Amino acid sequence: MTGKLTPPAARTRLGLEMTAAVAPNSLQLQCCEQCTTVQYPPREVCRCCLSGDLTWRAVEPAGTVMASSALHHCLDPWFEQRAPWLMGSVKLDCGPLVLAHLAAEVTAAGSPVWVFSLKDASGQAVLIAISQSLALDQAQIRAQQLILSDLQEMT
């Protein structure tokens, strides 16, 4: 093994666009300029109207946890070293269903969360869900702290 192990860095061209769109304290997702659909995962065209006119924009970061899981075995070595790893699915108020890293306090279904897009230690964008019991600005700070601590505090 050479070099430091990082979270998975592989992305498609559209995944790299998500990384390029990362901006402080926000959730940046792909938006359709023709019909205003917000979509995730990123696509080449709009899932609703098939327009190719798509822009990454800051969207409303509020959502609700649908289900969570503690991954005890992961094929990726970075996660395997940190198992069990908490992740889950979040239904965003602005439409899409996203898979995200979950802070430990929001594993229950129905938990209201803020979701942010941030760069992890691989340099690529990931989504992180933080409890809405924190005010938005506090949640932004917590999300940044988690990323800087290599997400170690999440599990």
Place this chain on the structure above:
Amino acid sequence: MSRKPKPYQGVALIAPYTVPYERVSERGAAWFIGRTLAGMLQQCGLEKSAVDGLAVSSFTLPPDSVITLTEHFGLQPRWLEQIPLGGASGVVAMQRAARAVQAGDVEVVACIGGDTASVGGFTDLVSNFSNFTVDAAYPYGAAGPNAAFSLITRYYMDNYGATREDFGRIALSQRYNANHYPDALFYKKKLDMPSYLEAPPIAGDVHLFDCVMPCAGADGFIVTTVERARQLQVPWVEILSCAEQHNAFPEDPVQYRGGWNYFREDLYAAAGLGPDDMQFLQTYDDYPVICMLQMEGLGFCDQGEAPAFVRETPLTFDGEGLPHNTSGGQLSVGQAGSAGGYLGLVDGLRQLTGRADQHQVAGAEVGLVSGYGMVNYDRGLCTSAAILQRGVL
């Protein structure tokens, strides 16, 4: 659906065949597919030259494909199909081949799902399964289907009160069936409820015996005319109805139903039968919660009632309830890649042609085979189902 599909009159399904599964193999996918073709032909007495159509499903075949296989196998077909629909592939291949035979485009179509399994091959497959996987699942540790299905399992448990023991009933009955099917990887291994419940957790509520064992192998069958089956003097199976539906209910935040709910009524109406008439049910069983979605979606019980249904209904091949995944399913036979989308159909054909030996459902004349597959992000996208009946001489 405004248009009504024509019946599948005159079409015969023959020669169900399975190449015994292996945990890992250095052989290529073409070995498993080719040996299945050989076994199918030998079983029904057809020459290789009679094969004028070939449908293949395989994850590990690339860079080869169904066309390169024609040269590999020395075939001269005039109809080819490659179906990348995972666990829905078997029924879909059957349906498309049946229409081609019925229209007179071809007379003998070999349909085969098969894969090899190299050491490390599974990791390579799942880490680059699709663009959505790469961008939106793998970065969260969700490589492979375990994570997605653990979320579906959790949601189902929260909403319908299913317990791990309910899922265990499915796993245990399938293991019992596999203990009567010598080609199953777990033929000689028994499973009881304490062992099921105490098995190590893999992802959330998904534990070891909820997961299939990736392996190498292949399953196949031949689609031809009833006339040809009669000439060959082999038992055959007829299609009473079948359907496929993909990307159903895209707005459901978590998958708790599937394409079966779209086509169920038409499927039974075309067959002139209902769920109570089915003498077995083969579901795609990667993972037990998905079996429950199929039991509900195909009308064996109401939405959310599958936990109660499996508590009340014996699911073994000889339990006189609803024989379910009669060879043991992927959970106990193994998941040989794309063969997993054929396994239930091929065992259904064995049941309906009286060739299931130790795990034969007594007097099986009609049964239902369901398919499900392809997790691109957070749910399986493909569904299919067929009602099949023993052919009458």
